[in-house]
Amino acid sequence: MPGKDEFKRKSATVCGFPISIFFIVVNEFCERFSYYGMKAVLVLYFKYFLNWEDDFAITIYHTFVALCYxxxxxxxxxxxxxxxxxxxxxxxxxxxxxxxxxMAVSAIHDITDTNKDGVPDSMTFHVALSMVGLILIALGTGGIKPCVAAFGGDQFDEDQEKQRGTFFSIFYLSINAGSLLSTIITPILRAQKCGIHSKQQCYPLAxxxxxxxxxxALIVFIVGSGMYTKVPPAGNILVKVCKCVGFAVSNRFKHRSSTFPKRAHWMDWAEEKYDKLLxxxxxxxxxxxxxxLPLPMFWTLFDQQGSRWTLQATTMNGDFGLMVIQPDQMQTxxxxxxxxxxxxxxSIVYPLISKCKLNxxxxxxxxxxxxxAAVAFVAAALVxxxxxxxxxxxxxxxxxQAKFINMVDGTLHITAGPEKFTLDPFTATQDYLTFDEPFEMSVNASRPESITLPxxxxxxxxxxxxxxxxxxxxxxxFNTKPDQGYNAIRFLNGFRSPLSVSVGTESIGNINTNDMSPYVKLSHGTISFxxxxxxxxxxxxxxxxGxxxxxxxxxxxxxAMGENCDQHIREVEDIKPNSIHxxxxxxxxxxMTTGEVVFSVTGLEFSYSQAPSNMKSVLQAGWLLTVAVGNIIVLIVAEAAQLPDKWAEYILFASLLVLVCIIFAVMxxxxxxxxxxKIEAQFLNMEPEDKEKKNMEKDKKGMADESGKSSDFSSDEEKTKQSKL
Incomplete structure (x- = not known):
């Protein structure tokens, strides 16, 4: 196999680093902006644009992430x-x-007919296009994942281990810089109102x-083409590895009951057919x-930041004073x-640990x-x-459940089933009353009337x-919390004549006497009526x-109209605003982020450093495969557990990770x-000596038959070819 020194480096260096890595880092920044920006709003797109239930939205979200890995x-x-x-x-x-x-085209709601709320009447087109877009994205982002990091590592010589380690840290910083900006910007773009025929959240822009x-990202990467060190493909190495493993297993199984000499490692049973270097x-x-094997459990918890933690944020207060944070922006x-x-x-923690002589x-x-990461999920459960x-x-x-409002200018004494209470003029019951069957209601000792509520x-x-x-x-x-942190507002007209109500420049419509307006959803902030x-x-x-x-x-x-007219308007709180910040x-x-820095950055460098020179992309793919399995575990555990409380699911996931953590520590x-x-160099140097010894032994035994010679020659020739690969 040719070493990297056999390929002429075209890139100049600055401070010991090849300039070519600049293009790789910028490419990774833009690509990660693209991926994380789209992913940040994805679960909300499923829930609020495609109108999917929480569980189904989470399922498709993690299925997509699993496919990406x-x-x-x-x-x-x-x-x-x-x-x-x-x-x-x-x-x-x-x-x-x-x-x-x-994906951007699939989110254009004006492509299909929409109802009065601006929601597409038929979601088939949008769902189909979304699935096509997500599959293409998964193929693209997943396909280049094992290549970009390894390609960056290829730009360094073998004696530049320190620079390569620094590159991986910079590489990871570029990933998170792109993620940071995208998760700030795309939720802001999503929150904008856009559309030709109707206005709603602007997912096409997001x-x-x-x-x-x-x-x-694609253009930047192409621009740096002439500066890269491009190691050519070394053949279908993954298939060769699988065949080698398969032959070792079958050969060992074939000789399980024979007196064949034992071997130090079960893979040594492949020596009859495959090169010792391979x-x-x-x-x-x-x-x-x-x-x-134990690593997927970490990603099981980590990737729920974009699903369960984002949905958790929709039930919280995002007012930070100087700014209002959208639920999907918390991922920043x-x-x-x-x-x-x-x-x-x-710069600080690892050097200090090293000075303390801790290994x-x-x-x-x-x-x-x-x-x-496990402790992070315990914290999420407490929240x-x-x-x-x-x-x-x-x-x-x-x-x-029912709430009672007194629209009469006089006190009312009300009996509703087993409940008895008094309502002052123009007031309402503070809480909803619960009934499990039809009840009799009387007002001021009037004849009871039978009330049946759905x-x-x-x-x-x-x-x-x-x-x-x-x-x-x-x-x-409203029978649920208003979604996305919106507020549901309506007006009840107890005035003696019809009234019209508007919010800002948007008219709610005319409201007849003793009638109720439809709900209007309003964002956080000061609203004018x-x-x-x-x-x-x-x-x-x-x-x-709120x-x-x-x-x-x-x-x-x-x-009455006129000055201070708003003092006459009564406010009834049906659902309290989110109070947990x-x-x-x-x-x-x-x-979780502390765990990620210690776990993922280390794992990325560990995978590269422990990989043979011709299998670095394969081992990178194996590392990324653990992320895919982790997202599949989310679906399996959530479906199998069927826990009614979200906090209980958080504790379950945390417990599983602690168990896996102990297993990994032992391994x-x-x-x-x-x-x-060094191992590869050792085998490359030893191969000729081994062959020479074998030839000397053949000379001592004498001439073998012609067919035997031919067979031995072919075997040695094949081994030599594999060594050169």
């Missing part, structure tokens, strides 16, 4: 067998960019900008891959902390990283418990004067809204670090 195997085969890393990155980046464009960055390389790869905490923690770890090996670092304590208790499928729903029962008698009307309420009567007189007032609340504003019969997610993000104790270059 399964396809690196394909990329490694293509790179190491046919095209080489450079061409593989070029061609699959084109597929990647096309997929991003398809997907379109990442698509543009992917095109930029067998040594396969041993190194299998040794590392065996160590990878991860890359921000990485940009801070990576230099701190490299903090890469595998021990990875063990500590897994433990931090979820606090959120659950503040959520309203909605009715079950066998119950109904099960599994919340309603408002308005008591008002109809002519000279008291009557009631029933209105349907305008009420106008039939004569054109107006009353303007404003309210500051996140995830629902209010009914009712206008009593004593309402998003800042409480920062500790869990800090713990790491028995791992012996190797230098692939």
């Amino acid at each position: 399964l396809t690196p195997i394909l990329g490694a085969i293509i790179a190491d067998s046919w095209l080489g890393k450079f061409k593989t990155i070029i061609y699959l980046s084109i597929v990647y960019a096309v997929g991003q464009v398809v 997907f379109g900008v990442p698509a543009a960055l992917m095109v930029v 067998i040594a390389q396969v041993k190194m790869v299998l040794k590392v891959l065996f160590l990878y 905490v991860n890359p921000i902390l990485i940009l801070v923690l990576v230099p701190i770890m490299d 903090f090996t890469p595998l021990r670092r990875m063990t500590v990283g897994m433990f931090f 979820q418990l606090q959120i659950d304590n503040t959520l309203p208790k909605f009715s079950s499928s066998t119950e109904s 099960h599994g729903n919340r309603t408002t029962l308005v008591i008002a004067r109809e002519g000279f008698q008291l009557g009631y009307r029933i209105f349907q309420d 305008t009420i106008e009567n039939l004569l054109g007189n107006q009353c303007s007032f404003s309210r500051k809204l 996140f995830g609340s629902s209010f009914t504003y009712f206008i009593p019969s004593t309402f 998003m800042a409480w997610q920062i500790p869990q993000y800090f713990l 790491a104790m028995f791992y012996t670090y190797t230098d692939p270059a």
Whole structure:
């Protein structure tokens, strides 16, 4: 196999680093911006644009992520067998960019007919196009994953181990810089209103900008073409490895009952057919891959930042004073902390540990990283418990809930089933009352009336004067927390004539006497309302809204236009705003990010350093495969557990990771670090001597038959060819 020194380096160096890595780092920054920017809004796109349930949205999200980390195997085969890393990155980046464009097109809601809320009537087109786009993105991003990092490592000579280690840290910083900017920008783009016929959240823009960055990534990488060290493909190495392993197993099984001499390693049973150098390389790869077996559990927890933690943030308060944070923007905490923690770890923490003469090996670092991730999920569970304590208790499928509003200018004494209470003029019950069957209601000792409310729903029962008698009307309420932190607002008109209500420049419509307006969803902040009567007189007032609340504003019969008219308007809180602040997610993000820095950065460098020279992309693909398996575990565990409480799922995942962490720590104790270059050099140097000894033995035994000579010659010739590869 030709060494790297056989290929002329074209790139100049600066401070010992080849300039070519600049283009690789910039390419990775743009590509990661594209991927993480799209992924940041993906679960919300599934839930709020395609109208999928939480569980199904999470399932498709993790299926997509798993596919992104399964396809690196394909990329490694293509790179190491046919095209080489450079061409593989070029061609699959084109597929990647096309997929991003398809995703942007799939989110254009004006392509199909929409209903009055701006939601497409038929989602088939959007779902089909989205799936095509995600498959292309998975092929592209997954295919280039094992190639880019390894291609960057190829730019360094064997004696530049320190520079290569620094490159991997810079490489990882570029990943998280792209992730940071994209997870800040794309949620802002998503929150914009866009559309030709109707206005709603701008997912086409949120997907379109990442698509543009992917095109930029491709262009930058091509520009640096003339400076790269391009190691040509070494043949179908993955297939060769599989065949070598298969032959060793079958050969050992064939001689299981014979008196054949035992061998030091089970892979040595392949010596009859395969070169000793290849067998040594396969041993190194299998040794590392065996160590990878427990690693998927870390990614099982890590990748839930983009699904469960994002959905958790939708039930929290995102007002940070100077700015309002969107739920999907909380993911920016991860890359921000990485940009801070990576230099701190490299410059302060690791040197201090070294000075204390503690042997903090890469595998021990990875063990500590897994433990931090488990603690992060315990923190997430504690936050979820606090959120659950503040959520309203909605009715079950066998119950109904009702709130009563007194629209009469007089006190009402109400009996509703077993409940008895008094309502002052223009007031409402503070909480919803729960009924599990139809009930009798009487007002001021009047003749009882039978009331039947729909099960599994919340309603408002308005008591008002109809002519000279008291009557009631029933209105349907919000039965869930308003999604995405929006506030659900409606108006009840108790005035003696119809009124029109508008929010900003948007009209809610005319509201007849004793009637209720439809709900309007409003964002966080100070919102201005305008009420106008039939004569054109107006009353303007404003309210500051939080996140995830629902209010009914009712206008009593004593309402009058003019100065301080808003003082007559009554406010009924149907659903309390989110009270747990998003800042409480920062500790869990800090713990998870600390674990990631210690685990992932170390694992990336460990995979490269322990890989044979012709199998680096294969081992990188094996590392990335652990991420795919981790996302599959999310689906399996969540489906098998079927836990009703989210906090319980967090504790379950944390417990599983602690168990796996212990197993990995035991495995790491028995791992012996190797230098692939030295091992390969040893076998390359020893091969000719071995062959010479074999030839001398043949001479001593005399001439063998012609067929035997031919067979031995062919075998030696084949081994020589494999050694040169």
